[in-house]
Amino acid sequence: MNSAVFPVSTPPRSSARLLTSAPCCPEPTTMVGNTPVLWIGEPFADAGAGFWAKLEGNNPGGMKDRPALHMVERARSRGELIPGARIIESSSGTLGLGLALAGIVHGHPVTVVTDPGLEPIIRRMLAAYGADVELVTEPHPSGGWQQARRDRVRQLLDAHPGSWCPDQYNNPDNVEAYQSLALELLAQLGRVDMLVCSVGTGGHSAGIARVLRQFCPHLKLVGVDTVGSALFGQPAAARLMRGLGSSIHPGNIDYEAFDEVHWVAPREAVWSCRTLAATHHASGGWSVGAVALAAGWLARTHSPDLRIAAIFPDGPQRYFDTVYNDDFCAEHGLLDGPAPTEPVTIDHPTDRVVRSWTRCTTVVDPAELRP
Template sequence: MTVTGAPVAPRCESAIDLIGNTPMLRVRTPISFAHPGFWAKLEGTAPGGMKARAARSMLAGARSRGELAPGGTVVESTSGTLGIGLACVGSAMGHPVVIVADDELDDMTRALLRAHGVRLELVREPHPRGGWQRARLDRVRELMRTLPDPYWPDQYNNPDNVTGYHELGHELLDQLGDVDAVVCSVGTGGHSAGIAQVLRTHRPDARVVGVDAAGSTVFGDPAAKRLMRGLGSSIHPDNVDYGVFDEVHWVGAAEAVHGCRTLAADAFVTGGWSTGAVALVASWCARELDSDRVAAVFPDGPHRYWHTIYDDDFRAEHGLTGSAVAPQDVDSSDVDGPVGWRRSHRVVDPWTRRAARSECPVCGQERS
């Protein structure tokens, strides 16, 4: 009982206690068309954003197994979002954090990471076959030979990344009850796989919809330079669970920007590239299913994107002024399809198209 009778937020001893339990918001904004409304899980409202869940799970798991020594150094490759999460969790657990990023990391995140005590290592040139991600991973391997008591979470292939999102899956079910579909962006594959494991147990008929970037190799597109950061990949993450997806959508940069800015103007909630792409696909799923029980995971807020998505000059320079009213249906093997919004109901691991599985056909990444 409080003096005023008003709800009181909990008092917390650590930033780790603030991770999770994020709110859901009903979104009725017509992104490109009318729809019954969907529910946005606002992960950007928590310190460290959505990736703090993965950071907490991976570091706790490593400590419990003795892989991360007390005071040991955590080193990881990221385009930015996981770096903030690792800074949050690492500082609370007493671990120095080294983040390997690249020249395309935005100025705000660079400054914020350094302010949080992170040592920032920037690679200057993309790998000729594996792009920025391969170049960053090569630098991580170099640092592992020189840092004191180093631990590399390896977010792309670490099962603890997936486990860290079980709680998110349970929150969706508790907050929404009956769920007809969950829409997730796919990068490392962690949160889509973690949510799906919970969903398949409690709501096996609910659809799991993946959202990728055009030009990402995760679902079989040929590798291409991508303007969008934070979703998609130019390598092959083991954490992507292809069997759980009922369909996948590829979204272009223009459609994602349209989604972000439409949300900002109408719903007073928005985020980065992943948020715009997921909002577009979630609104489509809500319309197609004629259901208001569609959940969309918004990984972060808009703050890192002021000089890209929300900059009118950037938008004009890159031709990001279009929108889309429907995806083009393609077969998952149609990797030479249009650049913009596509979807497929046949989701295939692109590795299965290759007889010799020792090396990724697009980036040369060795597969164990």
């Protein structure tokens, strides 16, 4: 990296300094936040170019530890969540881990409503953390697994008087929770010119960009979605990738904040995840692979002076049976074909149904597309 762009000093570190540099954590919540940024260069970008990856997998359960704790604490402060009441929420896994942490810290039983796509390791860890796991068995005819999970959440709320649902899809506290992450980026990088985020509930893209633009008004926001997702005007379809994309339209997505969107397919995300692991010893799941692919292309096609930050929501551990499993990847045709190099560009999200890496600089709220 060009040191004139972002000087980095790496003085020798003694073992004594290493012993005293790690923070003391008087309680589990203090393990959340202050995650590192890692420079990602070749082969994702050309020599001398690259982007900074915010490694949210360094949180105990991943990036959504932040909103889980924040939503619970805000609800408690307003009296919406009474002491000892049950927390019930829909999750594909990461928020569930964060809610389990919040439940332990604040004394709330937790029920996580999920679907058969939840990885066995996450289901077992949720149980180990004391959470109850409720599995829906059939997708909603139009809203897919997410709507089916939300319908089951409503049933459970009725069955448990006094219980509370964070509703991560529409809760403004989910957006507000990412202020800390944005301020960390500013402290670490000085400025951010372009922010690359996967999009699911819309919380972290909206929350981080909102804060960064107070200090970096020129900021460009790039959203990364999966093929088969309805978030940005494509038709909903079956999706292999979890953690990003949706069959519903969460209220937290700030469509006006985005400058462009990329859709990424599973094979492309797998290549990206495995390449990250082999070249940088840092990787993650579907969202991480998709975000790294888009961020690398943006670094290759823009000035090296542009400071790009990409959010890596989790680490690789929960994906050992999918992204990093050769048998799974071979079964789904995810190891075939050349390395992805650039997206196809379309003028409007409704131009055609995308099946592979595609970008569009026209970002619309799908509500505006309804007849």
